[in-house]
Amino acid sequence: xKASAKQLLDEAGQLRVVNAIQAAERGCTAEIRVHLEDxxxxxxxxxxxxxxxxxxxxxxxxxxxVLIYVAVQSHKMAVFADAGIHDKAGTLFxxxxxxxxKQYFALGDYAGGLSKAIDHAGQVxxxxxxxxxSANPDELTNDVSxxx
Ligand code: CA
Numbered sequence: 001x002k003a004s005a006k007q008l009l010d011e012a013g014q015l016r017v018v019n020a021i022q023a024a025e026r027g028c029t030a031e032i033r034v035h036l037e038d039x040x041x042x043x044x045x046x047x048x049x050x051x052x053x054x055x056x057x058x059x060x061x062x063x064x065x066v067l068i069y070v071a072v073q074s075h076k077m078a079v080f081a082d083a084g085i086h087d088k089a090g091t092l093f094x095x096x097x098x099x100x101x102k103q104y105f106a107l108g109d110y111a112g113g114l115s116k117a118i119d120h121a122g123q124v125x126x127x128x129x130x131x132x133x134s135a136n137p138d139e140l141t142n143d144v145s146x147x148x
Pocket of ligand 1: 138
């Protein structure tokens with residue numbers, strides 16, 4: 001039996017991811033979320049866009065939500081970003097995100113891979129959406145969400 005997403009990212013792992021999101025979001029106004037599920041039939045990016053909508057991630061002021069989506073048993077992942085971001089950051093950024101996650105996942109380090117990808121996203125997003133001034137509300141929860 002294959003390990004489920006919740007087994008691969010236990011509570012300590014989730015906490016690490018949440019801390020990484022908090023740190024990344026301090027430097028930019030973008031909103032990052034992580035969604036894990038076990039199986040993805042079909043195209044991961046398409047599925048990520050559906051999850052993005054289900055999580056109401058389009059409801060940010062600057063349309064700058066980013067979803068890191070992983071289907072652990074299917075070994076599929078995608079990074080889906082809202083309209084405001086996608087063109088700005090460029091395809092290299094998205095490929096780097098996926099590469100980082102894959103490297104760590106190959107070693108079984110799920111929390112490490114996600115945290116590293118979030119750090120990287122935070123650095124890039126800070127260029128396009130720097131957190132200037134004091135208004136930088138946490139528009140979307142930082143908790144990891146799980147599907148099935
Ligand atoms: Ca947030």
